[in-house]
Amino acid sequence: MGSLPNPTLPMIQFSDQNLQPDSNCWSSTAKDVVRALENYGCFVAIYDKFSLDMHENIFRASEELFDLPTDVKIQNVSDTPSHGYVGQEPIIPLYEGLGIENATTREGVEKFTNLLWPSGNDRFCEIALEYSKIVAELDQVVMRMLSENYGIAESYKALFGSTSYLLRMIKYRTAEKHESGMGIIPHTDKSFMSILHQRRVKGLEIKTKDDSWIVVDPLPSSFVVMAGDACMAWTNGRIEPPKHRVIMEGSEERYSLGLFSFIKDQKIQVPEELVDDDHPLQFKPFDHYKFIHFYYTDEGKRSTCPIKAYCGV
Numbered sequence: 586m587g588s589l590p591n592p593t594l595p596m597i598q599f600s601d602q603n604l605q606p607d608s609n610c611w612s613s614t615a616k617d618v619v620r621a622l623e624n625y626g627c628f629v630a631i632y633d634k635f636s637l638d639m640h641e642n643i644f645r646a647s648e649e650l651f652d653l654p655t656d657v658k659i660q661n662v663s664d665t666p667s668h669g670y671v672g673q674e675p676i677i678p679l680y681e682g683l684g685i686e687n688a689t690t691r692e693g694v695e696k697f698t699n700l701l702w703p704s705g706n707d708r709f710c711e712i713a714l715e716y717s718k719i720v721a722e723l724d725q726v727v728m729r730m731l732s733e734n735y736g737i738a739e740s741y742k743a744l745f746g747s748t749s750y751l752l753r754m755i756k757y758r759t760a761e762k763h764e765s766g767m768g769i770i771p772h773t774d775k776s777f778m779s780i781l782h783q784r785r786v787k788g789l790e791i792k793t794k795d796d797s798w799i800v801v802d803p804l805p806s807s808f809v810v811m812a813g814d815a816c817m818a819w820t821n822g823r824i825e826p827p828k829h830r831v832i833m834e835g836s837e838e839r840y841s842l843g844l845f846s847f848i849k850d851q852k853i854q855v856p857e858e859l860v861d862d863d864h865p866l867q868f869k870p871f872d873h874y875k876f877i878h879f880y881y882t883d884e885g886k887r888s889t890c891p892i893k894a895y896c897g898v
């Protein structure tokens with residue numbers, strides 16, 4: 586008996602052709618995006634605009650960052666839980682992450698760079714800013730495709746002006762003999778959308794609706810575009826964020842990156858176009874950052890679906 590092939594995620598290419606909003610390609614790609622998000626909560630984007638040079642530069646910059654002493658890295662604190670330095674956590678001992686808030690703005694990246702390298706590091710600053718901007722463009726294309734397809738482009742336009750991006754650089758050390766290889770425990774993201782990118786060492790796994798885990802292969806031009814909890818509320822439950830985890834195997838440490846979108850200074854509410862007799866309202870308007878704070882309370886951590894617990898109708 587032959588074994589079944591390993592399941593894979595839908596793969597969608599983003600090239601010069603389908604990035605033109607009025608082209609036929611744009612609308613067929615948009616349909617693929619919506620279908621993938623509805624079925625899997627995520628997909629693999631092959632992003633032609635992202636070069637191998639950028640891939641190598643950003644991961645070299647990340648290595649340089651993690652090579653700094655821990656007492657320097659822990660200075661990266663944030664008012665928002667998990668947006669600053671996270672490391673040496675007993676339940677995820679292999680994991681270390683550093684968040685750069687407002688990563689698509691020069692002020693955001695400069696503030697982070699100057700904190701970590703008081704005598705400056707222009708190269709890091711330029712590379713992190715370039716990376717965040719180019720990956721944020723992919724997020725904006727996906728969001729535009731999604732919102733046009735659902736007939737809620739106006740609602741997205743209103744949110745777009747309030748979107749802020751967090752770039753998180755992540756390193757997983759290898760597991761010692763007595764440790765499990767759990768790099769990050771199964772979770773859904775608290776973001777609106779997340780775009781994940783990995784170097785060489787695989788480890789990211791995504792749970793499907795039929796409860797199997799898909800391993801995502803690392804490729805220099807591929808990104809996982811994934812819905813977060815806030816997107817589920819905005820789409821009135823049409824798109825569900827997928828559970829995902831990282832399993833560390835082998836003898837090589839793993840570097841990955843996440844660009845996460847969040848909505849600031851404006852409540853997220855379900856557009857009225859997505860509410861009707863067949864789709865009754867499921868979520869009340871909510872503040873995205875207050876939701877993140879809620880998630881880190883005992884009640885938030887205990888709940889099986891934090892966004893429903895926070896603002897479900």
Ligand SMILES: O=C(O)CCC(=O)C(=O)O
Pocket residue numbers: 753755769774781782783789829831841842843
């Ligand atoms: O390291 C990865 O590939 C995934 C990281 C992740 O899931 C997260 O930061 O929320």
Ligand SMILES: [Fe+2]
Pocket residue numbers: 772773774829
């Ligand atoms: Fe995640």
